[in-house]
Amino acid sequence: MRACILAVPAPIATKPLQLTERPKPTPTGKEVLVRIRACGVCRTDLHVVEGELPVRKSPIIPGHQVVGVVEGCGPEASRFQTGARVGVPWLHQTCGVCEYCRSGRENLCESATFTGWVVDGGYAEYAVAPEDFVYPLPEGFADLHFAPLLCAGIIGFRTLRLSGIEPGGRLGMYGFGAAAHVAIQVARHWNIDVYAFTRDPRHQRLALDLGARWAGGSTDEPPVKLDAALIFAPAGELVIAALKTLKRGATVALGGIHMSPIPPLDYDLLYHERVIRSVANNTRRDGEDFLRIAAEIPIHTEVREFPLEEANGALNLLKNAAIRGAAVLRVG
Ligand SMILES: [Zn+2]
Ligand SMILES: [Zn+2]
Numbered sequence: 001m002r003a004c005i006l007a008v009p010a011p012i013a014t015k016p017l018q019l020t021e022r023p024k025p026t027p028t029g030k031e032v033l034v035r036i037r038a039c040g041v042c043r044t045d046l047h048v049v050e051g052e053l054p055v056r057k058s059p060i061i062p063g064h065q066v067v068g069v070v071e072g073c074g075p076e077a078s079r080f081q082t083g084a085r086v087g088v089p090w091l092h093q094t095c096g097v098c099e100y101c102r103s104g105r106e107n108l109c110e111s112a113t114f115t116g117w118v119v120d121g122g123y124a125e126y127a128v129a130p131e132d133f134v135y136p137l138p139e140g141f142a143d144l145h146f147a148p149l150l151c152a153g154i155i156g157f158r159t160l161r162l163s164g165i166e167p168g169g170r171l172g173m174y175g176f177g178a179a180a181h182v183a184i185q186v187a188r189h190w191n192i193d194v195y196a197f198t199r200d201p202r203h204q205r206l207a208l209d210l211g212a213r214w215a216g217g218s219t220d221e222p223p224v225k226l227d228a229a230l231i232f233a234p235a236g237e238l239v240i241a242a243l244k245t246l247k248r249g250a251t252v253a254l255g256g257i258h259m260s261p262i263p264p265l266d267y268d269l270l271y272h273e274r275v276i277r278s279v280a281n282n283t284r285r286d287g288e289d290f291l292r293i294a295a296e297i298p299i300h301t302e303v304r305e306f307p308l309e310e311a312n313g314a315l316n317l318l319k320n321a322a323i324r325g326a327a328v329l330r331v332g
Helices: 043-050 145-150 152-162 178-189 201-209 237-245 282-297 310-321
Strands: 002-006 017-021 029-040 065-074 085-088 091-093 126-130 170-174 195-199 215-217 226-231 248-252 273-278 303-307 325-332
Touching: 017 248, 029 085, 029 145, 029 215, 029 310, 043 310, 065 126, 065 145, 085 126, 085 145, 091 126, 145 152, 145 178, 145 282, 145 303, 145 325, 152 226, 152 248, 152 282, 170 178, 170 237, 178 195, 178 201, 178 282, 195 201, 195 237, 195 273, 201 215, 226 237, 237 248, 303 310, 310 325
Parallel strands: 170 195, 170 226, 195 215, 226 248, 248 273, 303 325
Antiparallel strands: 002 017, 029 065, 029 126, 029 325, 065 085
16 A cells, blocks of 8 residues: 655654555454545644654554545454445544543543554555544545544544633634634534634634634734633643633633643733643544534535645645645545
C-alpha cells in the first residue's frame, strides 16, 4: 500500500513525510482492516511530525481522522460486516481495567494508545484498529466532510462540554480552525452566542459566516464579559487573554494536546473562582454523543482537499493558518 511515513521529526517546511510503499497490515484478534478513503489533517499530526510530542513509534504513519470501509476482520472480530463505512479516531485502545477506565474516564487511561502516534494511522491506503474503538458512520455525510468530525469535532465537543457553558450563554473561542468551526455549529444549535478571537481576518470571516456574534483579534476586548472560553490555538499567552474576558466563576477550557508555556499570571485574573482546565483525548461516549448531534444538526464542515502525496503541504498550510475549516487527504 502507499503510505506517508515519518522517520525523524523535523520542521514541516523541510517535508519530513515521505510517500512510500509499505506492506498492507493484517488484522489480528478483534481488529478490523479499513480501506481508507479520506483522512483529516489535525494540528496534533503537526505536533507529531515536528517533534513537539515525544516519539512513541518510529517510523510512524500519522493521521487519526480516518474514514474508510471495512475490508477484513481479525479472527475474533464480529461487530462490522465487510463493506461497512467506519471512522477510526485518535483513541486507538484503552486497558479497560484501570481506575479511569472503570469510572467512565477512559480518556485518562495511562495505558491508552493513540492512532497516528503510538500505532500507525491514516495517511495511508489501509489501517487496522480494534473494532470496539471504531465508529459506525451515520448516513448523509460525504467521506471528506466527515473526516474532520473524528477529532476536531469530537475533541471540540468535549472541550465545549467541559467549559460548562449553558444554553443562552456567551462563549469565547480562541483560534478558529477545524475544531472551532465545528464547535460553533454545536454552540449555535444550543443557542449559545459565540465570540471568536483569531488574528487571521479570513478566520474571523469564517466565524461570522458560521454565526459568531462578534469576531476580533486574539487579545481584543469583546463587547461583553463571557461565561466560558475555549482555546484551540497552541499559544499559552491566550490563557491570559481569555481569563481577562471571563466573568467570575467562569472556565477556560484548553482543547489542544500541546501548548507553549503559559506566562506567569496575576492571581487577580484567576481569583473569583475562575478555572483553567485542560481537555485530554475523549471517551467513546463523547464520540457517540457528538456523532448523534452532528447528524441531527446536521453539521457541515468546510474542507480543503489534498491528495495523499501532498500531506507535507497540507500540514504546512495548517501551520500557517491558511486553511479555511479543515484540511483532508483524499486517499481512495
Ligand atoms: Zn485504563
Ligand atoms: Zn486530532
